[in-house]
Amino acid sequence: MLFRGIPASHGIAIGSAFLLKVEELRHARRILESHEEAEGEVKRFQTAVFSVRHDLENIADSMGDVVEGRQILEFLLLLLQDPMIKKEVEGGILTGMVNAEYAVSTTFRGVMEKFDVMDDPYIRERVADVKDVGRRLIEKLIGTEKEALNNLEQPVVLVAKDLDPSETAGLKPGQVLAFVTDMGGRTSHTTILARALGIPAVVGLQRITSEIHPGDTLIVDGIHGHVIVNPTEEELKYYRDVKARFMEAENLLQQMNPGPALTEDGNRIELAANIELPHEVELVKKLGADGIGLFRTEFLRLIQENGENEEDHYEIYEKIASEMLPKSVIIRTYDMGGDKFRTGLDTVREANPFLGYRAVRIGLERPAEFSIQLRAILRASVHGNIRLMFPMVTHVEQLRRLRDLLKLVQNDLTARGIPFDKKMQIGIMVETPATVIALDLMLPYVDFVSIGTNDLTQYTLAVDRGNPRVADLYDSFHPAVLRQIDTVVRVSHSQGKWVGVCGSMAGNPLAVPLLIGFGVDELSVAPSLIPDVKKMIAVVSTCAAREMAEKSLSIETGLMVRALVHSYVIGKYPEILLDENDWKTGG
Amino acid sequence: MTEEMVTVPNKLGIHARPAALIVRAAVEFDCDIWVKSPADKVNAKSIMGVMTLAASGGTAVTVSADGKEEREAVDAVVEIIKSGFGEEMI
Numbered sequence: 001m002l003f004r005g006i007p008a009s010h011g012i013a014i015g016s017a018f019l020l021k022v023e024e025l026r027h028a029r030r031i032l033e034s035h036e037e038a039e040g041e042v043k044r045f046q047t048a049v050f051s052v053r054h055d056l057e058n059i060a061d062s063m064g065d066v067v068e069g070r071q072i073l074e075f076l077l078l079l080l081q082d083p084m085i086k087k088e089v090e091g092g093i094l095t096g097m098v099n100a101e102y103a104v105s106t107t108f109r110g111v112m113e114k115f116d117v118m119d120d121p122y123i124r125e126r127v128a129d130v131k132d133v134g135r136r137l138i139e140k141l142i143g144t145e146k147e148a149l150n151n152l153e154q155p156v157v158l159v160a161k162d163l164d165p166s167e168t169a170g171l172k173p174g175q176v177l178a179f180v181t182d183m184g185g186r187t188s189h190t191t192i193l194a195r196a197l198g199i200p201a202v203v204g205l206q207r208i209t210s211e212i213h214p215g216d217t218l219i220v221d222g223i224h225g226h227v228i229v230n231p232t233e234e235e236l237k238y239y240r241d242v243k244a245r246f247m248e249a250e251n252l253l254q255q256m257n258p259g260p261a262l263t264e265d266g267n268r269i270e271l272a273a274n275i276e277l278p279h280e281v282e283l284v285k286k287l288g289a290d291g292i293g294l295f296r297t298e299f300l301r302l303i304q305e306n307g308e309n310e311e312d313h314y315e316i317y318e319k320i321a322s323e324m325l326p327k328s329v330i331i332r333t334y335d336m337g338g339d340k341f342r343t344g345l346d347t348v349r350e351a352n353p354f355l356g357y358r359a360v361r362i363g364l365e366r367p368a369e370f371s372i373q374l375r376a377i378l379r380a381s382v383h384g385n386i387r388l389m390f391p392m393v394t395h396v397e398q399l400r401r402l403r404d405l406l407k408l409v410q411n412d413l414t415a416r417g418i419p420f421d422k423k424m425q426i427g428i429m430v431e432t433p434a435t436v437i438a439l440d441l442m443l444p445y446v447d448f449v450s451i452g453t454n455d456l457t458q459y460t461l462a463v464d465r466g467n468p469r470v471a472d473l474y475d476s477f478h479p480a481v482l483r484q485i486d487t488v489v490r491v492s493h494s495q496g497k498w499v500g501v502c503g504s505m506a507g508n509p510l511a512v513p514l515l516i517g518f519g520v521d522e523l524s525v526a527p528s529l530i531p532d533v534k535k536m537i538a539v540v541s542t543c544a545a546r547e548m549a550e551k552s553l554s555i556e557t558g559l560m561v562r563a564l565v566h567s568y569v570i571g572k573y574p575e576i577l578l579d580e581n582d583w584k585t586g587g
Numbered sequence: 588m589t590e591e592m593v594t595v596p597n598k599l600g601i602h603a604r605p606a607a608l609i610v611r612a613a614v615e616f617d618c619d620i621w622v623k624s625p626a627d628k629v630n631a632k633s634i635m636g637v638m639t640l641a642a643s644g645g646t647a648v649t650v651s652a653d654g655k656e657e658r659e660a661v662d663a664v665v666e667i668i669k670s671g672f673g674e675e676m677i
Contacts, residue, residue: 075607075634084633111635120641122602 293524321384
């Protein structure tokens with residue numbers, strides 16, 4: 001059986017399916033044999049309640065004085081300890097003689113159904129909370145499947161509704177051959193991570209989790225976005241063959257000369273790497289990147305269980321910066337919120353998280369906490385070539401406040417005699433139309449800008465990139481996006497500031513010639529894409545790129561722009577970099 | 588057994604946050620406490636129960652308690668309902 005999804009990370013994998021967390025609230029019923037066994041199940045349930053309570057209390061503590069967040073946590077705690085729910089679950093176990101998972105799932109499903117039919121919308125909205133508590137209990141009862149994932153005897157294809165970016169970050173390439181998910185789009189954060197890890201992935205498959213059984217054999221074709229469940233002998237043979245050819249081509253690319261990225265006519269393009277985890281530095285150096293164009297720091301939040309610790313930050317920044325010397329490292333401050341890492345902070349549900357409390361909006365409201373990260377970056381700046389970048393700056397006031405806060409931290413360091421790089425470059429991400437339109441007003445406060453094309457496209461076109469139903473409207477080649485990139489480059493250069501691109505476009509075979517043509521100074525891509533992008537740059541002539549970029553600005557549709565670039569690069573790019581559908585999709 | 592009738596005075600009635608306030612007050616007492624609306628009677632210590640009561644603004648509810656400190660318990664819960672949970676009144 002063949003399923004079509006969105007090709008998220010190139011490569012082909014063949015392996016058996018491992019379903020992660022897809023059971024949610026339906027759990028297999030097991031009939032108990034004896035009364036003792038039933039008592040044992042009640043005990044298990046009570047232990048699970050105890051340990052979920054512990055988890056929730058920890059989250060509540062970590063929220064400090066975020067009132068709404070605490071209220072929600074308190075509500076979850078009340079639900080968890082509700083006497084009616086307790087009675088129903090324990091009664092279900094003892095009289096129904098069923099296992100705790102089953103009793104919990106039927107009870108919670110019943111509660112959710114009750115809430116669902118209530119007239120009061122304020123109460124209906126709480127269904128998600130009920131589900132959350134139920135899910136936490138089930139997870140405790142069955143022991144997390146993630147643990148099972150760590151104890152696998154052979155690598156598997158991971159099948160899930162959706163993967164948290166934090167979960168993706170924990171995947172080891174040797175353990176997971178590929179992953180396929182119901183949700184997600186071509187540029188969701190999870191997808192980007194999959195590429196960084198070099199794991200093939202197909203996302204946006206909508207309902208695949210309900211069609212696959214554990215242990216099914218899967219072929220994952222991350223080039224075309226196909227997943228074949230229980231393939232025939234013929235299909236297996238075909239794909240083994242394709243896989244071998246793909247690997248061969250990949251190896252060839254890896255063996256290339258790690259020199260600078262030069263266009264066909266010898267113009268040097270800065271090609272840097274986006275990294276997420278410190279250990280990626282090693283690979284980045286091997287690939288000969290011109291520095292780190294984007295170091296995402298969100299994972300630091302994950303490893304710090306007991307709040308912010310300046311030393312944890314400092315150690316990592318210092319290590320990366322000194323290892324990369326003399327090349328530069330752009331450290332982006334926390335970009336939490338949106339679809340990024342779940343933290344204690346965003347347990348507050350927002351109707352529009354992408355328009356909500358995220359990135360510097362959080363940082364500016366919690367200056368004491370934010371200063372810890374800034375201090376660590378400043379202290380590390382004397383050990384390498386560090387540049388500081390703020391995400392999601394939409395207002396000049398924010399920029400002023402950020403500079404004031406930075407100044408405050410700098411003054412404090414000076415007073416204490418702690419050295420830092422006084423000339424450290426400061427930049428901002430350009431990821432909203434607001435920033436583009438008012439860029440001339442923001443530039444006096446910064447040394448550089450870096451365009452985050454994924455968010456810029458999403459905010460410009462008002463398309464949620466993770467929603468498979470509208471994902472086809474997402475198009476970074478839309479005239480509105482291309483014109484903004486052109487504007488950013490022109491306005492920035494007129495004020496003597498340099499421009500990078502660190503979104504997915506920088507690694508897109510059809511976008512690279514355009515970005516060069518617009519005059520972008522630096523491209524920053526996932527490490528695994530560096531050899532590919534270097535190849536792409538090598539076949540582009542600056543002059544032709546400029547012509548194409550110029551022309552693209554007056555073309556009506558993204559599809560036509562891609563067709564234009566496609567006709568230029570076809571026959572120039574190594575075959576493997578272009579697949580038949582590339583010019584049709586807008587990622 | 589002690590009981591007292593009270594009218595839910597806030598506009599939105601007993602939704603999630605007010606329900607949490609009632610439950611938090613009720614669990615402080617050892618006695619059994621109930622809240623009764625024209626439609627249903629529920630355990631005041633159960634967030635599920637109090638929410639499914641879905642008492643809208645203006646509904647008359649009866650708070651009753653049985654056991655140790657039943658008077659104080661009824662007073663405490665009635666007090667919270669009367670306060671309108673710090674929300675906009677009808």
